[in-house]
Amino acid sequence: MTEAVTGPSVGRFDIDRDQMGRDLVSLVLTVVELLRQLMERQAIRRVEQGDLSDDQVERIGETLMCLEERMTELCEQHGLRLEDLNLDLGPLGSLLPRD
Numbered sequence: 001m002t003e004a005v006t007g008p009s010v011g012r013f014d015i016d017r018d019q020m021g022r023d024l025v026s027l028v029l030t031v032v033e034l035l036r037q038l039m040e041r042q043a044i045r046r047v048e049q050g051d052l053s054d055d056q057v058e059r060i061g062e063t064l065m066c067l068e069e070r071m072t073e074l075c076e077q078h079g080l081r082l083e084d085l086n087l088d089l090g091p092l093g094s095l096l097p098r099d
Contacts, residue, residue: 025078029071030085034096036067 043060046052052060075082087095 022078026080026085029074029078029080030087030095032074033071033082033085036064036071037096039067040064 043064047057047060071082075085085096089095
């Protein structure tokens with residue numbers, strides 16, 4: 001004969017859906033910020049090589065400024081600061097370079 005199990009199930013836990021949503025937004029913005037910074041460093045290297053026209057340099061600068069402004073806006077919309085996106089990787093240091 002099988003007995004019915006009463007009470008809370010073993011291994012179950014309550015999920016705070018709001019916190020989970022905030023954490024997901026934070027993770028996505030962290031990845032986007034990492035990519036933005038990598039693109040910025042690559043653009044600086046290309047500018048320093050001197051193989052871009054003045055027009056290309058100007059467009060790269062404008063694009064990078066727009067991306068940074070948009071990231072700031074997204075962080076503000078979700079109650080985050082850019083500093084909040086920097087993950088501590090323990091002995092490896094932080095994910096994003098500290099400015």
